[in-house]
Amino acid sequence: MNLSVQIGRLVMQNPVTVASGTFGYGVEYAQLLDLNQLGAVTVKGIRLNPVRGNPTPRTAEVTSGMLNAIGLQGPGVDGFIQKYWPFLKSLPVPTIINIWGTTVEEYAEVARRFHALGGVGALELNVSCPNIKEGGAQFGTDCKLLAQVVSACRKATTLPIITKLSPNVVSIAPYAKAAEDAGSDALAVTNSYPAMAIDIETRRPKLANVSGGLTGPCIKPIAIKLVWEAFKAVKIPIIGMGGIQTAADAIEFLMAGATAVAVGTANFYEPQTALQVIAGLREFMQRKGLNEVREITGSFQPGK
Amino acid sequence: MNLSVQIGRLVMQNPVTVASGTFGYGVEYAQLLDLNQLGAVTVKGIRLNPVRGNPTPRTAEVTSGMLNAIGLQGPGVDGFIQKYWPFLKSLPVPTIINIWGTTVEEYAEVARRFHALGGVGALELNVSCPNIKEGGAQFGTDCKLLAQVVSACRKATTLPIITKLSPNVVSIAPYAKAAEDAGSDALAVTNSYPAMAIDIETRRPKLANVSGGLTGPCIKPIAIKLVWEAFKAVKIPIIGMGGIQTAADAIEFLMAGATAVAVGTANFYEPQTALQVIAGLREFMQRKGLNEVREITGSFQPGK
Amino acid sequence: MLERTVQIVSNERSTDAYYRLVVRAPEIAPLIQPGQFAHVRIAPLKDALLRRPFSIFQVQGDTFSILYKTVGKGTEALSRMRPGDELSVIAPLGHGFTVPQPGAETPLLVAGGYGMAAMYLLAQRSPQKGIVFVGGRRRVDILCEAEFQSLGWQVRATTEDGSHGEKGLVTQPLLEEIRNPQSAIRHPKLFACGPTPMLKAVGQIAEEYKVPAELSMDEHMCCGVGVCLTCVIPIKSGDDWEYQRTCSEGPVFDAKDVAWEGVK
Amino acid sequence: MLERTVQIVSNERSTDAYYRLVVRAPEIAPLIQPGQFAHVRIAPLKDALLRRPFSIFQVQGDTFSILYKTVGKGTEALSRMRPGDELSVIAPLGHGFTVPQPGAETPLLVAGGYGMAAMYLLAQRSPQKGIVFVGGRRRVDILCEAEFQSLGWQVRATTEDGSHGEKGLVTQPLLEEIRNPQSAIRHPKLFACGPTPMLKAVGQIAEEYKVPAELSMDEHMCCGVGVCLTCVIPIKSGDDWEYQRTCSEGPVFDAKDVAWEGVK
Ligand SMILES: Cc1cc2nc3c(=O)[nH]c(=O)nc-3n(C[C@H](O)[C@H](O)[C@H](O)COP(=O)(O)OP(=O)(O)OC[C@H]3O[C@@H](n4cnc5c(N)ncnc54)[C@H](O)[C@@H]3O)c2cc1C
Ligand SMILES: Cc1cc2nc3c(=O)[nH]c(=O)nc-3n(C[C@H](O)[C@H](O)[C@H](O)COP(=O)(O)OP(=O)(O)OC[C@H]3O[C@@H](n4cnc5c(N)ncnc54)[C@H](O)[C@@H]3O)c2cc1C
């Protein structure tokens, strides 16, 4: 049984990674699960300089999901390389580094820095964070800006580039196509959904940032549709995510057109989720007599 | 304690109605609850001619919500007037009639017909149904078309017009403003969210229509944000909806800027929900010493 | 149609994956007609919101019961509930079977799997006793034979694997009976409940042999009371067909009204 | 840090809205240090996904316990669980209190409400016995006085409504003690756990009287293990401050490191 997949030049031993921002820098979970069983480790979003992030409260629980507005707190490129890279580099599984910037040039600069570092598995361009004023979703909801970011990074590195698209668009197809045309090796679909909650006793927002991103099982049906729409629009592989809790959820994403999947919010309440998904995927393939996990990708049959 | 609110010229004895398509034509629930306690009855979407609707399966259960692609099955204007209007007309509470068309002219014609009928409480323009090929969301995701639909109906009737906006836009503010500028008396926010589910055993979609609209508690945080964004953009009243199950949910919508609310999916599993919401709203007002339900509208305090 | 919170009197495994649930529902019980159903909210169900529809199996005093098969999360959660636990039910719902008039047709019941549940009240309340044709995949899918026999009905069981009764499909003995020139039954009328392919086969037999038939259709439901338009099936209307609601116009339809070409 | 499915040994109401839960966790129990917490998944919780953090109260053999107050849906669901039911816990988590060295400072513990729970192991394992200042709104909020007394500690209780102990805030007797020139305690060190305003007051006392203090901070948590960055509080760093994680760098911080101007 072959579970390995390819995202551009990046080979993953199985199609299951974790979603950026839900797995820290890998090291935090090393005591709870065997990281080496993952397809890849994807780290929290990093920009050039350290970022303090938003005031608290930063997350709130909602029905079958959560809101977050972390504000991309992070150590910056240098801090990351110093504090976290030695551990990640030592792992046999590849690292996908999620990057962002407030200008096209900053994205490119961060890409250059990680290119120069050597040993990075892939770069994931976060053009879809709903929780910061500059950068983030601003690039992800404008096809031209999106193409500029991807092109600039493409020039800056030969590392595989994964463009993480925003769900907050009328139709995802033109964005998927724009990223592909600008040289992206793959897409990640989807980021969190703009949303909000109010504490009715205090009349105050449940997040200090007022609004935040909705994630978890509640968004899965939206994410599945986005993956399917993106799959129909492009030829490059897609990493699907949004509310994956079980192998069945992951298989649904694969069928909708994903080549790989990422487990996000579920890590917070069940850190073993990614490993359970891998095990369940194996069982499914066995039961269905499938030899290649790739056969599942896009095998959804929408017609009669 | 005064619970009454006004949506254009329409006076509602309390701010709680039901969402179109989740309450049939009122008569179906008459045995289970006292319709006269509602603020208004809102009926399933009606176009000029009868509509057969989509093939089955038309709905599917998902985490904390459901998908539907009914395809706006309905009796057409004449069928509605013959079969359902006598009952609705006899109720002391007003009826909000949800209407749609496949052309601007059809919307206007349906509006003219209901204007001529007399006794209708308000017309709700559904420009946001994700489940039909023509009409519906096509008008709701294009500001110019939206303005044309609203203007044409405005010319056709003096009945209060409620424009039901699509959630599937980058930002709802321009659509809210376009509807207001074109003469809409109120907004309804929000319709269902485009989404999809796959049966992994058969690889077939869970809906015959492949994709459908996501509704229920899972979408509440998205809907709350849309109401708040629309509230900041316009002066006309908003009917808020999306996942309301309890009085607390309804109050959250009111605080975010809604003048009234609609209970949708919850009717399917708990037909008493709207009445429970009204009772809970009264208790909340009592506990907080509020005399006017209108004081709650927009009382959210996003700042410090 | 009433919505009531009812208490579980008993909830016991019958055979294999089948359970019998009895609830105390004094206001609902007297209203129930054969072929009607209850729409049940299973409170312990996590993040799954919708009610589940079940045919009403038996009515006794102020209680009624359902006979259900565990097939998914709702029925599994239900099977773990205990006497004393509460359920919200909306019942009785739907348009049931036409109970035969005294001296009129002789009822031939055709049931597949949990379809038997919809049949008991009809058998009990029919002035004419007839035959129950019951089919299933395996022995465990043949439910409550003894109960029908003790009502004085003849039961003819078939299983696909031959582990009980005749081997084959339930329609085989039915066809034999209808084709049998020696049969004691003069004016048969078919009443069927079970999987859609079985209902379709019964509908064809009814048409071919010009026997009246009522079919209880199994469609996915959401509201159960006629407002959501989930549960529709194609019903002939002039030269064409229109969608009608299984929960309201049905679940029981006259076989000759069903537009099979539109049925999934 | 281990993730384990553990069995409930007992789960009993203590006073009012406070419960004590004991679980059997043979691999986790020996690892626990005073001030650490357990992150608990409450399975019966409907459509609410996240774990809930609770200080570890006592450790006995292969069990540990928590002392919790029912304040919302998670703690209410927990209070309905019974012996034999299972929970998933990740524990022990966080950076706890520094247990005093033999002969070093005398610990003065300051606790508000369920903050007492974080204190017991510290009192038990400290070679020096000291005073526990415990405060609450009403009598029922004063927890396990007797248990601290039986460890040989002096307990000074305050309630806001005066229904038990002295009337007022917990910081009043603490201030008296610190200001008292006659006090037998030479080198006091404060350890505090409770609501943020109390912690802030303790921090100010520590600063004013130049007494060392460790504070266990109460921040909303999500992952509990340091990956999500939900639980941050502002910690001084040079002339500025940075956000550090209560679940990983904390929950216990040195009072002089907290940048109160940034605390909500
Ligand atoms: C009128 C009617 C009478 C019925 N009577 C009985 C009965 O007497 N005994 C019995 O065991 N079953 C009966 N069923 C089927 C029963 O409703 C389903 O088995 C049950 O809803 C499955 O729920 P679940 O959560 O276990 O399965 P899941 O597959 O997890 O359910 C997912 C969703 O699909 C729906 N669904 C799944 N299977 C069916 C089905 N066959 N029909 C309708 N909806 C379905 C569920 O209601 C739910 O919304 C009847 C169905 C109808 C329409
Ligand atoms: C390190 C630490 C130790 C704690 N120790 C104890 C203890 O020993 N005994 C005890 O009774 N309580 C303790 N708490 C508080 C306890 O975690 C909350 O009371 C509990 O999470 C409330 O959950 P709920 O579902 O009942 O409330 P809800 O209000 O319904 O919870 C909604 C969300 O808010 C979070 N939340 C609510 N209140 C708090 C709070 N005060 N702190 C952190 N998150 C909160 C919940 O975890 C959940 O994510 C501790 C908190 C922390 C951070």
Ligand SMILES: Cc1cc2nc3c(=O)[nH]c(=O)nc-3n(C[C@H](O)[C@H](O)[C@H](O)COP(=O)(O)O)c2cc1C
């Ligand atoms: C707390 C939190 C922090 C996140 N941080 C990032 C981030 O830094 N960069 C990014 O691209 N996505 C980030 N995301 C989005 C996730 O990577 C993922 O796209 C989203 O959570 C959907 O998946 P899920 O529903 O499985 O969580 C974050 C999500 C959460 C919940």
Ligand SMILES: Cc1cc2nc3c(=O)[nH]c(=O)nc-3n(C[C@H](O)[C@H](O)[C@H](O)COP(=O)(O)O)c2cc1C
């Ligand atoms: C089965 C179903 C049918 C619906 N039909 C209509 C309709 O005919 N017209 C319309 O404007 N909205 C329709 N809606 C959308 C609802 O009116 C409402 O906007 C949406 O369900 C969100 O509210 P909820 O989450 O409380 O259900 C329908 C929704 C459902 C679930």
Ligand code: FES
């Ligand atoms: S189930 Fe809603 S109309 Fe039949």
Ligand code: FES
């Ligand atoms: S709770 Fe996630 S980092 Fe502390």
